[in-house]
Amino acid sequence: MIMDCFQATCAANGELLPGEFAEAPANQIDAACERAADAALELRELSPEQLSEFLSAVAAEVRSRRSEIVARCELETGYINARVEGEFDRATGQLDLFARLAVERPWDRVTSEPADPARKPFPKPRMTRRFVPVGPIAVFGACNFPLAISVVGNDFVSAIATGNPVIVKSHPSHPGTCELLGDTVKEVVKRMGFPAGTFDLFHGRSPETSIRLISHPAISAVGFTGSPQGGRALAKAVLERENPIPIFAELGSTNPVFIGRDAMAARVGTIAEGFAASLRFGNGHMCTKPGVVIVHEADADAFVEATCKTFAKQPNLPMLSGPVADAFDRGIEQLQSAADVEQLFVAEGLDGEGPWHRGAHWFAMSAETAIRDGWLHSETFGPVSVLVRCPDEETMLRVAGEFHGSLTTTLHTETSDNDFAIDWLKVSERFAGRIILNGWPTGMEIGAATQHGGPFPASLDGRSTSVGHASLDRFVRPICYQNWPESL
Structure with a gap:
């Protein structure tokens, strides 16, 4: 045979x-x-x-x-x-x-x-x-x-x-x-x-x-x-x-991260570093990768500047295989050619790298674009994430209500954001299996209380x-x- x-x-x-x-x-x-x-x-x-x-x-x-x-x-x-x-x-x-x-x-x-x-x-x-x-x-x-x-x-x-x-x-x-x-x-x-x-x-x-x-x-x-x-x-x-x-x-899971206004004001640098590290952990090959970040548009510029500085210091790393690299490239091409999507950061290839080396990619869009075109649910395996800008906290909550299944969701907040946090938690309990406060979804404690699963498609x-x-x-x-x- x-x-x-x-x-x-x-x-x-x-x-x-x-x-x-x-x-x-x-x-x-x-x-x-x-x-x-x-x-x-x-x-x-x-x-x-x-x-x-x-x-x-x-x-x-x-x-x-x-x-x-x-x-x-x-x-x-x-x-x-x-x-x-x-x-x-x-x-x-x-x-x-x-x-x-x-x-x-x-x-x-x-x-x-x-x-x-x-x-x-x-x-x-x-x-x-x-x-x-x-x-x-x-x-x-x-x-x-x-x-x-x-x-x-x-x-x-x-x-x-x-x-x-x-x-x-x-x-x-x-x-x-x-x-x-x-x-x-x-x-x-x-x-x-x-x-x-x-x-x-x-x-x-x-x-x-x-x-x-x-x-x-x-x-x-x-x-x-x-x-x-x-x-x-x-x-x-x-x-x-x-x-x-x-x-x-x-x-699949896009693991949305929401950043409260007072949290951003108090520790934008720390949040930016945490996000960049979480996205690049395992070069984005994590089912708990922070694939979508939702912020108030008034806070976006400072967060983008701090995050891009961190991305620029990170090396490109290999994807897991040729098919994974090809699928990642197709996902990036879709974002780059999409209407009303802004490119924030794209890692350039360097001499001496292998054919599957890729670095951080980051894109931004309005809440309306994210909802209208389905980007909240679009997962590309690898080091890519999208930033969703919202004009107010009500819109941030509306975006939260659009998610229909995720392994995790995360909120960064200060005690002064408690009113928003309470409203956000009521929404997030509908779609997430693990809800994180002031942390990042990558890395998971294994114990009696662990939950790694959620509504479809998680x-x-x-x-x-x-x-x-x-x-x-x-x-x-x-x-x-x-x-x-x-x-x-």
Whole structure:
């Protein structure tokens, strides 16, 4: 059989990297799903301590291969070393955290009602409601988080901690990194004697490969992080199954930032520096990037001047891949050719840079233009943002009311802005999953209160989170046990 193979590309210079990765054929996908179905029956019988030990062992194995994984990740993403090292620590720390949660089982919320044989006119049965694992989970990693939202990332840890096997479809922009991580998990599966179907990984660039995976009847749920187009395509395929299943997809977000007048007057320089740093974190490859900033037009000039000075000091950095760079360029061209859009800052290319190096891009428009032409909802992946100028605070609130789904929204304010803040909060609660005060949306604390999700298009189900303790809830389902004694 002739296999369709591909290679990864070095993001810094566009050159092909060593190693070939084969498009997974249908029989490989089907076999992985069948093994996972068998493993699901065994995993649900394991103790919480066994699942915890498995996650801890994966964390230790990943740490033992740190230098190799970090080096390959740097090549495939173009991220600077500090960025990759930081994400590595987040990924392994997340494995440790969910090893603990596997024992604590916060997802297994048991509710019991005692029997009442004397109740009239009918006896009341004993009823207990608890949660059980759903079965094999198909996971699609994110292009921008190759360690923390990928093979051993947030979907993997929450699935394993609740007793579900995992099948990962690697991301084609960093298949080498995925392969290294996948090998670590397989080594732990073998060493600890876990069922062979506990974990599997395969490669693929074709949409048909992904559809084949999620269409298999053994798959019980899907975890996806990516574009709205990709998420919609998978959701459509899930609904067309003979037995539709849940899909938990984190998609697009413009993460609007609103800056109150008194906050701008008190600390315009600090706000400008914070915005520039947040926009360029990971070179704009963040789902929580501040893609839209809303200000009073009387404050705009000072903010623009301070921000552009900061942008001018920042280096151009590689985009994650050629397709990502091309999509970024198309987004910039649309802004540059649009009516009533002003170009505030565009980073120039420098000699010696690779073909995918890009720097900050910033555009401005009126509130009317932003609302009329849909720029409030237009996300371009990479270091670009738009500034929306409003003539008064009422218009700023009207702009807030136009957003229909975002992972985050942010307000910079002083206590003297409290009246505006109260009105703004009432509006922002309608569309955002995380609401930030006097901070920036990039960087996220992972804990019991974390919410990384929001109304569409932020995610397909705004009630779920893909990060934090509550991400465990996605891969379990409730059962009511009626008349069963506690001993059983």
